[in-house]
Amino acid sequence: MSDELVLYTNPMSRGRIARWMLEEVGAPYRAEILGFGPPMKGAYKAVNPMGKVPALKHGDMVVTECAAICAYLADAFPQAGLAPEPGSKLRGPYYRWLFFGAGPTEAAVSNKALGFEVPADRARMIGYGSFTDVMDTLEQAVTAGEYLLGDRFSAADVYLGSQILWGLQFGSIEKRPAFDAYGKRISGRPAALRADEIDDALIAEQQKQA
Missing domain, CATH: 3.40.30.10 (Glutaredoxin)
Known part of the structure; x- marks a missing residue:
């Protein structure tokens, strides 16, 4: 296009x-x-x-x-x-982690940040179960390979990886060694550094004008 x-x-x-x-x-x-x-x-x-x-x-x-x-x-x-071909064996895991980020991770982290704890006897009513379930699942995901799809970086790493990086920065995601190691792997990518440089410069400009 x-x-x-x-x-x-x-x-x-x-x-x-x-x-x-x-x-x-x-x-x-x-x-x-x-x-x-x-x-x-x-x-x-x-x-x-x-x-x-x-x-x-x-x-x-x-x-x-x-x-x-x-x-x-x-x-x-x-x-x-940045996406596996439709029909490939990686397409399913790719969708899985994109939607895991948009669903369980987003909801669990937001609720945690707002101080809302799901009562243990109500966990089955919540799509993400518990905050600990989500953290444990994320840890398994980022330790199975270099990226969420093994040795292949994808859009799922951009999206879910951003949530992990932000969570580590602001304390809404548990500081686990696996998250820190994964965050370092993805945040050093040239595109990530360029994007941060652009947005950080915009923030600095806004602060000057405030």
């Missing part, structure tokens, strides 16, 4: 995940930086009715939700090699 890529984001948001994915893809894109509050709740809601970032516009197509953006870009730019 030759249509313009536009990322709607804020450097202090989950938009950092989408920017990292765009840097991995390597396709040219333009970023629209939105402030929190009114800027996201006004005309921008025509792009994303939720009034949240990130959102990705590719020509006339709009994609929201970080996992969906990562999956979309991986399929739209297959030359980047």
Whole structure:
């Protein structure tokens, strides 16, 4: 596709995940930086009715939700090699970890950060079971190989890996040696470093203007 890529984001948001994915893809894109509050709740809601970032516009197509953006870009730019071929043996695990990040990990970490503990006798009512279940599953995932798909880096590492990195930084994910080692493996990628440099510079500029 030759249509313009536009990322709607804020450097202090989950938009950092989408920017990292765009840097991995390597396709040219333009970023629209939105402030929190009114800027996201006004005309921008025509792009994303939720009034949240990130959102990705590719020509006339709009994609929201970080996992969906990562999956979309991986399929739209297959030359980047960030998704296994449909029908391959790695396609199932690829989907598994993308959705594990968007479902159990997101919910468990958010609830933990808000101080909500699932009562033991109600754990079966919650999709993720317990916070410990999620942490143990994540630990198994990042120790089975160099990346979530073994020796192959994918969009699943961008998405779920970002959640692990943020969780370690802000204390919402347990500090386990396996998470630290995995985080170091993925955060040193050239695309991740470029994305961080861009967003960190935007944060510094915003702070100057405040």
